[in-house]
Amino acid sequence: MTLACSASPAVVDVKALLHQSPLFAGLDDTVLDEMLSHFRRETWKQGRQVTGLESGQRFHIILSGRLKMAQVNPDTGRMVTLFLLQPGDGFDVICLLDGQPDPLIFEARDDLLMLSTPMQEARRWIEQHPDFNRSFLPYLGQQMRTLANLAGDLALHDTETRLARLILRHIHHEQPDQPLRLIHNLSHESLAEMIGSVRVVVNRQLQHWQREGVVVTRRGELIIKELETLLKKAMHFPRHTPHS
Amino acid sequence: MTLACSASPAVVDVKALLHQSPLFAGLDDTVLDEMLSHFRRETWKQGRQVTGLESGQRFHIILSGRLKMAQVNPDTGRMVTLFLLQPGDGFDVICLLDGQPDPLIFEARDDLLMLSTPMQEARRWIEQHPDFNRSFLPYLGQQMRTLANLAGDLALHDTETRLARLILRHIHHEQPDQPLRLIHNLSHESLAEMIGSVRVVVNRQLQHWQREGVVVTRRGELIIKELETLLKKAMHFPRHTPHS
DNA sequence: TTTTTTCTGCTACCAGGGTTACACAGGCTG
DNA sequence: CAGCCTGTGTAACCCTGGTAGCAGAAAAAA
Numbered sequence: 001m002t003l004a005c006s007a008s009p010a011v012v013d014v015k016a017l018l019h020q021s022p023l024f025a026g027l028d029d030t031v032l033d034e035m036l037s038h039f040r041r042e043t044w045k046q047g048r049q050v051t052g053l054e055s056g057q058r059f060h061i062i063l064s065g066r067l068k069m070a071q072v073n074p075d076t077g078r079m080v081t082l083f084l085l086q087p088g089d090g091f092d093v094i095c096l097l098d099g100q101p102d103p104l105i106f107e108a109r110d111d112l113l114m115l116s117t118p119m120q121e122a123r124r125w126i127e128q129h130p131d132f133n134r135s136f137l138p139y140l141g142q143q144m145r146t147l148a149n150l151a152g153d154l155a156l157h158d159t160e161t162r163l164a165r166l167i168l169r170h171i172h173h174e175q176p177d178q179p180l181r182l183i184h185n186l187s188h189e190s191l192a193e194m195i196g197s198v199r200v201v202v203n204r205q206l207q208h209w210q211r212e213g214v215v216v217t218r219r220g221e222l223i224i225k226e227l228e229t230l231l232k233k234a235m236h237f238p239r240h241t242p243h244s
Numbered sequence: 245m246t247l248a249c250s251a252s253p254a255v256v257d258v259k260a261l262l263h264q265s266p267l268f269a270g271l272d273d274t275v276l277d278e279m280l281s282h283f284r285r286e287t288w289k290q291g292r293q294v295t296g297l298e299s300g301q302r303f304h305i306i307l308s309g310r311l312k313m314a315q316v317n318p319d320t321g322r323m324v325t326l327f328l329l330q331p332g333d334g335f336d337v338i339c340l341l342d343g344q345p346d347p348l349i350f351e352a353r354d355d356l357l358m359l360s361t362p363m364q365e366a367r368r369w370i371e372q373h374p375d376f377n378r379s380f381l382p383y384l385g386q387q388m389r390t391l392a393n394l395a396g397d398l399a400l401h402d403t404e405t406r407l408a409r410l411i412l413r414h415i416h417h418e419q420p421d422q423p424l425r426l427i428h429n430l431s432h433e434s435l436a437e438m439i440g441s442v443r444v445v446v447n448r449q450l451q452h453w454q455r456e457g458v459v460v461t462r463r464g465e466l467i468i469k470e471l472e473t474l475l476k477k478a479m480h481f482p483r484h485t486p487h488s
Numbered sequence: 489t490t491t492t493t494t495c496t497g498c499t500a501c502c503a504g505g506g507t508t509a510c511a512c513a514g515g516c517t518g
Numbered sequence: 519c520a521g522c523c524t525g526t527g528t529a530a531c532c533c534t535g536g537t538a539g540c541a542g543a544a545a546a547a548a
Contacts, residue, residue, distance in 0.1 A: 071392070071395075071396035071399075076400070078400055080399035080400060082392055082396070093385075094385050094388045094389055094392065095385075096385075097382055097384055098381070098383075099382070099385075100385070102389075126377075126381075130374040133370075133371070133374075137341045137342070138342040139342075141339075141342030141343075142342055144337070144387065144388055144391060145344070147388060147395055148326055148348075148391055150395045151315075151398060152324055152326070154395060154398035154440065155315075155398050156315065156316075156323075156324060156440075157317065159534080187495065188496070189495085196395075196398065196399030197536085198535080198537085199495095199496090200536075200537085200538095201534090201536070203496070203497065203498085204497095204535085207498085219496070219543080219545085220544095322506095403504080403505070431524085431525060432525075432526070433524095433525080441505080441506085442507085443525090444506075444507080445504090445506070447526070447527065448505085448527095448528085451528085463514070463526070489548100490547100490548080491546100491547080491548065492548080493544105493545085493546070493547080494543105494544085494545070494546080496544085497542080498540090498541090499538100499540085500537105500538090500539090501538085501539105502535105502536090502537085503534105503536090503537100504533105504534095504535095505532105505533100505534090505535105506531105506532095506534090507530105507531085508529105508530090508531085509528105510527105510528090510529090511527085511528090512526085512527080513524105513525085513526070514524090514526095515525095516521100516523075517521080518521075518522090
């Protein structure tokens with residue numbers, strides 16, 4: 001019997017997880033139970049793509065796995081990742097808010113376990129539970145902040161800066177004596193989509209840093225050797241505090 | 245005595261204006277009055293710049309004039325406009341939501357007349373008036389949608405496409421027989437900031453279109469001659485419906 | 489194992505668009 | 519009126535970063 005992290009999603013302790021998530025942290029246990037009764041489980045397997053139009057009928061809460069929320073240019077085939085949603089996140093929040101369909105694409109980066117409920121039901125529940133806003137509104141603020149920063153970065157900074165920031169933003173706060181590394185097993189392609197660029201460019205940059213001795217790359221792994229240098233490349237104007 | 249549009253802001257019919265705005269449209273008249281009692285008037289004259297850190301203490305509602313909400317790169321001095329806020333809009337919404345300071349810049353494009361109240365007060369009022377969410381949440385959705393589209397455009401489309409879209413998005417729906425033109429008296433510089441580019445590039449593009457016969461430019465004015473052509477340049481993937 | 493697919497490294501190419509610079513127009517101001 | 523300042527037209531330059539293409543390594547599937 002293995003100690004599963006995301007391997008055995010069926011036994012996830014839903015309530016414990018939601019209590020840690022920024023969205024439901026403050027909710028009373030009984031209220032949470034009541035809410036959960038409106039939801040049903042739903043699973044997507046890795047790689048599944050769904051457009052905003054299709055998924056727009058239901059609101060989802062991620063229990064395990066990561067979900068890419070992206071925009072596509074059908075002409076060139078290129079993609080930008082707007083959000084990489086994690087357990088505790090909900091989608092599609094924008095559609096939940098204003099009811100309009102989103103021209104977005106959602107793609108399961110891992111096998112996904114989620115809760116889902118009809119959009120209308122979610123809206124109704126939120127209306128009837130004003131206390132939820134105590135955590136919901138700040139959550140929305142964070143999302144908007146992330147989007148604003150993405151837009152700002154895309155318009156104002158070069159790929160090197162953007163890549164450096166992306167990496168730093170995603171460093172897991174592990175034991176400080178361990179060598180710093182990215183846990184996320186993201187391909188260069190994925191990294192590229194997250195900074196609004198292309199695989200070749202990301203690779204080019206990483207190789208460049210590797211020759212400088214700043215990082216070491218192995219397949220699906222990225223080890224930071226000189227954090228200071230990377231910080232300098234990323235810090236070209238005041239940073240926002242990464243949540244949590 | 246002149247027929248003032250934004251010239252005599254002192255006599256603006258606040259309640260009428262707010263009833264039209266997406267944020268307060270649905271509010272009861274008595275509730276609106278109660279709300280207004282928490283606010284005080286505030287004026288900024290054109291060109292005034294304020295950072296998010298300074299203005300973060302109060303929440304504002306625009307009554308007349310336009311306000312640029314932008315991000316800056318202190319190294320290059322370049323700017324991106326995230327929002328061009330109009331009468332009926334509020335700011336800073338992100339800070340209102342999560343309480344964190346924004347590394348943004350707010351600049352009055354015209355003389356501004358606004359209502360303002362301490363952030364805390366605004367948050368408290370929202371908490372106590374759950375009905376407000378009926379219009380507030382959709383409003384937030386629109387804002388997020390706008391940001392998402394901006395980020396998407398910046399990453400996926402060239403300057404020509406972005407400029408075409410910007411212009412089309414800002415056409416005032418006037419009498420259809422009149423020649424189409426941009427009311428906003430925006431400089432090329434302003435246009436550039438709104439598409440995350442630079443004056444020279446915008447000018448270059450406009451001249452190019454002018455030689456093609458698509459538009460005619462005069463100082464501070466832009467007349468569209470061939471709407472079809474411009475639409476074709478803008479339409480490279482499914483458009484979202486511009487609000488209102 | 490062999491085969492297939494997914495990632496990665498690297499090259500040559502070139503064009504979009506950003507930087508800099510200057511001249512002139514129109515509107516303001518004194 | 520002269521002066522100033524902001525907005526506009528246009529040129530030369532060149533560099534970042536995107537496209538196309540291929541070959542090998544690693545992983546996954548057969």
